[in-house]
Amino acid sequence: MVSDSGASIAERLRRDLGRLTPNEKRAAQRLLADFPMAGLDTAARFGEAAGVSAPTILRMIAKLGFSSYGAFQDDLKAELAAQRETPLTKGMKVHPDDPLAGFAQAAIANLRATAENLPRNEFAAVATLLADPRYRLHFLGGRFTDAIADYMTAHLRVIRPDVRRVGGQPAAWLDQLLDIGRRDVVVLFDIRRYSDDLRDFAERAAAQGAIIVLVTDQWLSPISKVARRVLPAHVAVPSVWDSNAGLLMLVEALIAAVVERRGEEGRRRLEALEAIRSRP
Amino acid sequence: MVSDSGASIAERLRRDLGRLTPNEKRAAQRLLADFPMAGLDTAARFGEAAGVSAPTILRMIAKLGFSSYGAFQDDLKAELAAQRETPLTKGMKVHPDDPLAGFAQAAIANLRATAENLPRNEFAAVATLLADPRYRLHFLGGRFTDAIADYMTAHLRVIRPDVRRVGGQPAAWLDQLLDIGRRDVVVLFDIRRYSDDLRDFAERAAAQGAIIVLVTDQWLSPISKVARRVLPAHVAVPSVWDSNAGLLMLVEALIAAVVERRGEEGRRRLEALEAIRSRP
DNA sequence: TGGCTGCTGTAACGTATATTTCAGATCGGC
DNA sequence: GCCGATCTGAAATATACGTTACAGCAGCCA
Incomplete structure (x- = not known):
């Protein structure tokens, strides 16, 4: 015992x-x-x-x-x-003085709500779009979500060419607009306390014929007006800020779906990269 | 087998x-x-x-x-x-043609496993450490997790001073080591396919007396040898790469806990920042 | 009843493992 | 910067274990 x-x-x-x-x-x-x-x-x-x-x-x-x-x-x-x-159905006990457990429960609820409410065809369409090598991709996020944009850029660069990061100050973004047109997909991340700069950028890019893909919260950023595709994630948690865990999961699921669509070509690219990286 | x-x-x-x-x-x-x-x-x-x-x-x-x-x-x-x-795999429906649902399910399992297995006093100790204004904080991540480091840096800068980002090429990291000593906390993110550069940086920083906080996966990066505090997250999902949703949740829960500990001082800082940002 | 076949436990063997010892290394304090 | 305390792994030791060989035993058929 x-x-x-x-x-x-x-x-x-x-x-x-x-x-x-x-x-x-x-x-x-x-x-x-x-x-x-x-x-x-x-x-x-x-x-x-x-x-x-x-x-x-x-x-x-x-x-x-x-x-x-x-x-x-x-x-x-x-x-x-x-x-x-004992049956494994027992959920997580919420202790009043265990902030981590509470946070986790809220984040899990967000993930579940995100997955349940996301339109499947929208998800599939975006995955197909991002897997299409004929398009060039551009990524940009807001104040905190820019890190998510970074994350997605780093992964997609591995599995396909023509992946670009819109960086620097908002004023510098406009320079990159010069080369953006019908063959470009602009993926934007914008959640509550929506960014005016982002909106401005999105509107200009859309005006030039770019396809706007918006990843946002459940209340939908105003950018959704000019976006071709919108993917909303649930973000509310008991904290000063929102939680972007659902957003990250969505991004990761997208990446996995793109890998799937890239198929043999993607695998070869991965292997080539491995070969390069393993060489000292 | x-x-x-x-x-x-x-x-x-x-x-x-x-x-x-x-x-x-x-x-x-x-x-x-x-x-x-x-x-x-x-x-x-x-x-x-x-x-x-x-x-x-x-x-x-x-x-x-x-x-x-x-x-x-x-x-x-x-x-x-x-x-x-995966205690729920048998009970839950397997989604053959819904990759998003499958991914969400795996991510949720990760979040739950992360929250359940994380030592509470370790979590609390790290939160207290990060809330202590006497320490300077430094953040650095690996190939993909660097985005998470970015995310955490962006948030913590809002609620406390002396938050720094270790950036640039690995060779440039070492320059920042010059100023690191007993009064510094180095927060590192390192998950599978562990980075040798990160490990090198961690060992040097530890040798200079810095407190190493490691956020890693359930298999523990070798950096855990020199780390004062270790926070493991579960990261396995059905994809080419791991999922960092659990890691992000952990980071967000930490941020919330730090906000809590900063209390009145943190709120004043937030309000001051709001005032600055709202001025045109 | 006698001899054959297959099942089973006892006992011996060698190996793998837990445990202890001890010396080197490391850290912290005065 | 030196010294004491503490931590840690290599090597030695003892124990427990898996494994094997063998003999007893029961069941079965002639």
């Missing part, structure tokens, strides 16, 4: 994390990270996976209150068996 | 029950009865629980097609881990 009062091993790990030495902590984190597989291995393999030695594992286990590594594994197995019997 | 074609161990047990000798059958039934606890024990204890000897257990395992008892246990553990990882 457990030598501690009913606390699960994972809970004990988190609670006693402070008492542990640096390498012991590393081992504990490793165990928490892929719970409980690591703990079922031998101490040596567990240590190797965590990047520490077997004795460090044993010291960590001892500090948690187990009399031996075997006793620890017995408890771990018992806990697993107990969990298996 | 399983030596049989995808069949679960329990399925194999039931299928081959006929081929087994009486005592072997008893052992197999015992294993099915309290699956998988019995199989995780030693062969001797397993045998004792089933009322047979250890060699009988081994013969039974061999007849199931496993090369050794150890191989059997490894498969058992892998099966367990796989079931644990």
